[in-house]
Amino acid sequence: MATTAKTKAGDDTKFQPRNAFLLAQLGAHATTLFAARIAALDLTPPEAGLLRIVATEPGLSQQAIAGRLGTPPSRLVLLVDGLEGRRVIERRRNPEDRRNHALHLTAEGGRLMGQLGRAAAAHEEAVCAVLEADERSQLGALLQRVAASHGLATGVHPGFTARGGGAC
Amino acid sequence: MATTAKTKAGDDTKFQPRNAFLLAQLGAHATTLFAARIAALDLTPPEAGLLRIVATEPGLSQQAIAGRLGTPPSRLVLLVDGLEGRRVIERRRNPEDRRNHALHLTAEGGRLMGQLGRAAAAHEEAVCAVLEADERSQLGALLQRVAASHGLATGVHPGFTARGGGAC
DNA sequence: TATTGTTATACTCTATAACTATA
């Protein structure tokens, strides 16, 4: 049996847009906007994610980061290569177990993180421009509850590997 | 100058998760869930998007659909090939201009659309499970305003080509 | 000559598996 419509918003639309669809559409759009913005810093979203983890928890091994990101370690190698080539992060051999590389931010990386933070703030402002301050926190509260109910922890990044078009 | 935090939610989190980030994270997650769900119907999200357009506006040419989806026509060919091979949609030559192919749903396609609709409803329910009915419409209203402010029309699908990880 | 659909080709991103070095 078909589920009956529960939303009370009786607009002119023949099909009421579902929240899940809007979420997918807006999420894809936000990601595109963010990617365009950080392209000015010569960064991709995966690089920005890696950078943020290294800044937040310095000294982690590549294996640990791969586990935290849910990505295979081999993928990290290229990302780290690129960022290390720009002197933004650096690998440091662990003298006690010379197999693993601890990742750290350089001074240059610290500056880049500052720019990245400002870019993220500007991005947030651009995305939520139409909403008033109280509406933003209202939206944030709802989104956080939904995210928490799906096990999407605040600090972790399970969406690292998400892909594909949001059309449905 | 840095923008000061405006949200009043003074949780224990050291960095308040921004709405744009939550949107990207939840959108990617919702897309993944939806893809997994319609995989049971042997459909991918792009195929579902194409199917929905053909069902909503039968008789469109591939060029017209490509324009509506913001995707190159060459990409449509493979999608249409797959769906036509399963007798879900069919190409019909336009007798007045035999260059273009009008796309139509078959009877089998109509059945599939029914299943797809039920899958979408179940998906919506799964994503929003934690929210009460009034909270869902509240969330929907906020999301629609944000979407509208970015020119994401309700019926159209600009996110068709979105890609990339949502980590930031 | 212009347009619709198609095919051919190449590029990007990512994952799996083999390999090297340390332990």
Add this chain to the structure above:
DNA sequence: TATAGTTATAGAGTATAACAATA
């Protein structure tokens, strides 16, 4: 032998450009 990191290879997905049929 087991583990951290690396390299090699292959696959999916998509875009660009050349092509054939029709106008």
